[in-house]
Amino acid sequence: AQTVTQSQPEMSVQEAETVTLSCTYDTSESDYYLFWYKQPPSRQMILVIRQEAYKQQNATENRFSVNFQKAAKSFSLKISDSQLGDAAMYFCAYRSAESAGNNRKLIWGLGTSLAVNP
Amino acid sequence: ETGVTQSPTHLIKTRGQQVTLRCSSQSGHNTVSWYQQALGQGPQFIFQYYREEENGRGNFPPRFSGLQFPNYSSELNVNALELDDSALYLCASSPTGYEQYFGPGTRLTVT
Numbered sequence: 305a306q307t308v309t310q311s312q313p314e315m316s317v318q319e320a321e322t323v324t325l326s327c328t329y330d331t332s333e334s335d336y337y338l339f340w341y342k343q344p345p346s347r348q349m350i351l352v353i354r355q356e357a358y359k360q361q362n363a364t365e366n367r368f369s370v371n372f373q374k375a376a377k378s379f380s381l382k383i384s385d386s387q388l389g390d391a392a393m394y395f396c397a398y399r400s401a402e403s404a405g406n407n408r409k410l411i412w413g414l415g416t417s418l419a420v421n422p
Numbered sequence: 423e424t425g426v427t428q429s430p431t432h433l434i435k436t437r438g439q440q441v442t443l444r445c446s447s448q449s450g451h452n453t454v455s456w457y458q459q460a461l462g463q464g465p466q467f468i469f470q471y472y473r474e475e476e477n478g479r480g481n482f483p484p485r486f487s488g489l490q491f492p493n494y495s496s497e498l499n500v501n502a503l504e505l506d507d508s509a510l511y512l513c514a515s516s517p518t519g520y521e522q523y524f525g526p527g528t529r530l531t532v533t
Contacts, residue, residue, distance in 0.1 A: 308464075337520055337521075339521070341524075346526065347510060347526060347527045347529075348524060348525070348526040348527065349465070349512060349514070349524035349527075350524070351521060351522070351523065351524075354520075354521055395464055395465075397464075399520060408453075408455070408470050408477065408478045409455070409467035409470065409478055409480060410455075410457075410465070410467065410514075410522060411467075412464030412465050412466075413464055414462075414463065414464050415464055
């Protein structure tokens, strides 16, 4: 069974600086998707960035980028020029590329709570 | 905002009662998933519907059931509520089954 591990329960960063959140996963599959979601105090889960395992190029969305190391099964999120609005719980999630049954589900880490200090 | 809406926002139920939570998917999304998120935890997959058929289920007992309607809106029904059912319930819709877009959630408290 696949698992997702986020080893940093809490992180903090100064406004305008850069922070990296860690995520590792375990799978025997070769094709899958990885996601970072942000959950602010409003509770709504917001998709930040996604990475397809077959793509070697790391995904980037504005100030958010990932470092995807497939062999190491590592998927870290880098937030550049941190803003106060980035403060939230960040979840790493895995989804199999197989489309049958329970493979469709997202498997989640426990989250990292990010504080942004002014 | 994602365009996925959920109702109600909060509700309080008594142990043993039944509850129905509702979700309106984003336009064009034919897949909906439901997740339970306990306090301080990541979401846990309950089930997924595609074109009105359940096509995936997590480790939840049969008293958790669902429906998806022709307009792709969805319901989550929980019978015989238990205290451990207290959680945030998240609905997510998807156009492809891969990336999922979440609603704001329903906070259920069972007393």
